[in-house]
Amino acid sequence: MDKAHIKYTLSWATLVLMIFVFIYVTTIFDVIGQYGMTTIVLIGINLIAAVGLNLVIGMSGQFSLGHAGFMAIGAYATALVSSAIPSIYGFIISLIVGIMVSGVIALAVGLPTLRLSGDYLAIATLGVAEIIRIIIINMKSTRGAAGIFGIPNFVNWQVVFGLSVVAIVFVVNFVRSTTGQAIIAVRDNEIAAESLGINTTKYKVIAFVLGAMLAAIAGGLRASFIQSVSPQDYTFMQSITILIIVVLGGIGSISGTVVTAIVLGILDVILQNFGSLRMVIYALVLIIVMIFRPKGLLGTSEFSLKKILFDSGGDHGNNNSKNQ
Amino acid sequence: MVEAVLRVENLSVNYGAIKAVQNVSFSVNPGEIVTLIGANGAGKSTILRTISGLEKPVTGNMSFEKQSINHMSSEKRVSSGIVHVPEGRRVFPGMTVQENLQLGAFTVANKNQHKVAYNNVYEQFPILKTRRHQDAATLSGGEQQMLAIGRALMANPKIILLDEPSMGLAPLYIKKIFAIIQQIRDTGVTVLVIEQNANQALKIADRGYVIESGQIIATGTGAELLSSDEVRASYLGG
Numbered sequence: 001m002d003k004a005h006i007k008y009t010l011s012w013a014t015l016v017l018m019i020f021v022f023i024y025v026t027t028i029f030d031v032i033g034q035y036g037m038t039t040i041v042l043i044g045i046n047l048i049a050a051v052g053l054n055l056v057i058g059m060s061g062q063f064s065l066g067h068a069g070f071m072a073i074g075a076y077a078t079a080l081v082s083s084a085i086p087s088i089y090g091f092i093i094s095l096i097v098g099i100m101v102s103g104v105i106a107l108a109v110g111l112p113t114l115r116l117s118g119d120y121l122a123i124a125t126l127g128v129a130e131i132i133r134i135i136i137i138n139m140k141s142t143r144g145a146a147g148i149f150g151i152p153n154f155v156n157w158q159v160v161f162g163l164s165v166v167a168i169v170f171v172v173n174f175v176r177s178t179t180g181q182a183i184i185a186v187r188d189n190e191i192a193a194e195s196l197g198i199n200t201t202k203y204k205v206i207a208f209v210l211g212a213m214l215a216a217i218a219g220g221l222r223a224s225f226i227q228s229v230s231p232q233d234y235t236f237m238q239s240i241t242i243l244i245i246v247v248l249g250g251i252g253s254i255s256g257t258v259v260t261a262i263v264l265g266i267l268d269v270i271l272q273n274f275g276s277l278r279m280v281i282y283a284l285v286l287i288i289v290m291i292f293r294p295k296g297l298l299g300t301s302e303f304s305l306k307k308i309l310f311d312s313g314g315d316h317g318n319n320n321s322k323n324q
Numbered sequence: 325m326v327e328a329v330l331r332v333e334n335l336s337v338n339y340g341a342i343k344a345v346q347n348v349s350f351s352v353n354p355g356e357i358v359t360l361i362g363a364n365g366a367g368k369s370t371i372l373r374t375i376s377g378l379e380k381p382v383t384g385n386m387s388f389e390k391q392s393i394n395h396m397s398s399e400k401r402v403s404s405g406i407v408h409v410p411e412g413r414r415v416f417p418g419m420t421v422q423e424n425l426q427l428g429a430f431t432v433a434n435k436n437q438h439k440v441a442y443n444n445v446y447e448q449f450p451i452l453k454t455r456r457h458q459d460a461a462t463l464s465g466g467e468q469q470m471l472a473i474g475r476a477l478m479a480n481p482k483i484i485l486l487d488e489p490s491m492g493l494a495p496l497y498i499k500k501i502f503a504i505i506q507q508i509r510d511t512g513v514t515v516l517v518i519e520q521n522a523n524q525a526l527k528i529a530d531r532g533y534v535i536e537s538g539q540i541i542a543t544g545t546g547a548e549l550l551s552s553d554e555v556r557a558s559y560l561g562g
Contacts, residue, residue, distance in 0.1 A: 178430070185416050185427050192414035192472075194378060196479065197402030197431040300418075 043265035044160035045218045048167045050245040050257045052214025058252030060207035061187035063122040067242045069129030070212040072234035074098035074219030079148040079229045091154040098216040106212035114204040137231045147230025155225040183207050250296025255303035329354045329514050335384030337370050344370040346538040357515040361522040362535035368518040372485045376408035377401045403431040405482030413468045417461035421452050424460050428478030445474040466497030486517040522559040526550045
């Protein structure tokens with residue numbers, strides 16, 4: 001069992017390394033150019049935010065419509081802190097500040113709303129994201145609607161790649177932990193979970209707070225990478241962009257989120273050539289996917305290397321009847 | 325005189341303006357099987373849900389092992405030994421049998437105890453061991469009910485509250501479930517069970533309470549209630 005586990009982990013690590021090397025080689029030979037590089041970074045940032053949102057929507061079954069608000073907190077934390085301390089340490093501190101503030105606000109929103117059953121979180125988060133944006137517009141230190149420019153850049157594609165991998169590994173392992181299983185139990189059957197002594201509100205709040213924290217990381221990376229922040233970047237549409245990635249990939253499927261973030265990122269680049277038709281085609285693609293794959297590209301199943309690599313020749317001592 | 329393990333005194337529970345349970349008092353002694361019988365909507369489920377902390381009483385007192393549990397959270401009640409198997413099975417469908425059982429031991433911090441609990445449950449329900457890597461959704465109704473009961477046993481209960489365990493099961497499984505309830509009691513766990521299948525429930529019960537419109541209208545040993553004309557006429561089909 002342990003040996004199989006090591007083999008399994010190693011093959012994942014190899015895959016990640018291969019992707020890394022692939023991107024690295026394309027940068028050396030300058031195949032994709034500056035624009036392609038930017039796309040890769042933005043895909044990674046969306047991916048981190050979407051994995052966080054999938055933790056909330058997919059794992060805890062709660063609908064959040066205000067992910068952009070938490071991204072904004074992370075972005076402005078990075079803008080303010082790393083402008084004041086323009087070093088890599090300043091940047092790291094700024095990410096931590098963003099994570100903390102975002103977590104505290106998520107806690108304050110989640111505690112009262114997640115006690116109730118129903119879609120109250122969706123309504124509350126919708127409001128909170130707007131409130132955050134309006135506070136940012138009206139505060140002196142955030143320079144209102146103009147935003148903040150000249151933020152030092154500490155983010156390149158390697159940083160985003162690394163943090164994306166960390167975010168995915170964290171979420172996948174979290175889902176398998178006792179806490180993660182409790183969150184899924186609450187989603188699947190709240191009454192049964194409660195009867196087993198699982199504090200349902202607590203576990204819904206944990207998922208929501210962690211999702212908000214991941215959003216803050218995504219926001220911070222983005223601010224540092226594009227070196228500016230403005231309230232217009234974090235409107236309701238940004239929440240929807242992240243939501244689309246989660247829904248299209250399959251609610252509850254982390255691999256679906258990863259695949260969709262990449263596919264939509266590339267699609268966005270291709271559609272640049274179509275000018276004003278771009279949004280029409282984008283919308284059409286979304287509609288077509290929803291018609292043919294109503295549960296999302298991957299449904300609730302996860303991409304499993306175990307199955308592809310090790311299941312070709314009979315039983316390997318893994319009981320993975322559950323993996324798709 | 326034995327000291328009751330669970331004592332409910334003058335319990336009343338309302339759902340809004342509806343008085344679901346009115347002034348109900350009863351007790352359960354250690355090692356007993358006690359059953360609450362009564363028609364649909366008599367308030368039986370509400371009583372169980374209130375004991376396990378899923379509903380709040382308007383008035384009344386509940387004590388477990390001589391300690392008041394009125395203001396105890398439902399998690400605390402589970403870890404102190406009151407475990408509820410809610411109506412309608414309610415397994416986690418996308419999880420395997422083993423993962424379901426694992427969650428049953430959620431309040432048990434000691435990992436060594438988990439192993440002992442697994443062994444006990446698998447010994448009592450060999451079918452669950454066979455199916456331990458299968459998704460719970462693929463189990464039959466009877467197997468799901470066994471899983472729900474097994475999952476509750478994982479929490480190491482002192483008293484188990486069973487809400488309509490035989491509901492919707494095939495006759496063969498109904499027999500099995502009642503045999504299991506007796507088995508559970510024989511391992512030292514006290515059982516409080518509510519049933520519409522009053523005949524079967526009273527046969528295995530040490531004592532029973534008959535509930536009508538949220539009030540207790542009769543009480544006695546299982547045998548006494550079985551032979552009572554009034555109970556026979558109302559709940560046992562003449």
